[in-house]
Amino acid sequence: MHVSEFIDLRSDTVTLPTDEMLEAIKQAKLGDDVYGEDPTVNKLQEMAAEKMGKEAALLVPSGTQANLVSLMSNCQRGELVLLEAESHIYWYEVGGIAVIAGLLPWPIKANKSTFEPQQLESALRPVNIHYPVPSLICVENTHNRYGGIIVTPDQLEGISEVAKKHLLKVYMDGARIFNAAIALRIDVKEFTKHVDNLMFCLSKGLSCPVGSIIVGNRDFINKARKNRKILGGGMRQAGIIAAPGIIALEKMIDRLKVDHDNAKFLAEKLVKIRGVNIDSKNVQTNMVTFDLDPSIDCNAFLQRLKENGILALAQARNRVRIVTHRGIEREHVEITAASIDRILNRT
């Protein structure tokens, strides 16, 4: 298997499957999942529903498709969706919410992690002939663009109360929801009980090569199955994707703590480096974002990092994002901190 010669900190999506996952792919019992006949997919979906405390689940190829299928299955075309202005759905999913789902995204800027219930209340306008009908609130957990920040169960409860009052549904883009659960040392159901439905990704910190799972009540998942088919996401012997997913749910969740510890360790090193502005308290899970002094050219900095064998991403003009994951060990973090210091202060 190809192993990058770089210390690749761009995302936890770069994780490679474990040997056990590759073996499970070879051994998987397969069937045609469009007919609902792949036993490995069925097993994974049952496990996911159980873990999340919901009735049913559906395997889809990607997080982006999971979000799109969920939007289509929660809403009617022409309706309005309240979401956070820095959310993945709004920023990075090519406008599928509008282009394909036919929905009006209504972005609300949060201070950090998610909006306050009263922000939602003020955004919800009274019924009026001029306004589209609101139907859904989306939250993202952990929040990618805010640097892996957790939306706590209390925050979700506040949002859910507003939703109930206005007869709206709540959907969670829980791409990294297990990171949130591990960081707060609580069962993932403490989050999921406050939302109607959600998705989470197998292909990020959990190390699977492909796949995300949508979870919700049976009626919603039946609609989602149909919408997945519309999008061309009906897969045949998808057990080869589900087999590593089963291992992910059984064995890869607890180890996310290692990634969080490495992220915190890096943040504490970065605090001491001149030219880096970071509040280490904001490093809650496996992401480290920091601002460079305005005099520093971010792209030139990332290029220098690359020449030192380290890959990271620019998240804004002067903001760098680093993500820890399986395959990144403490020594890689040490090397990264030392390289950043050298680039900024010693050359």
Ligand SMILES: Cc1ncc(COP(=O)(O)O)c(C=O)c1O
């Ligand atoms: C919060 C969040 N949602 C959704 C996605 C989309 O996942 P995928 O890359 O599998 O389409 C990502 C990907 O990074 C993400 O960070």
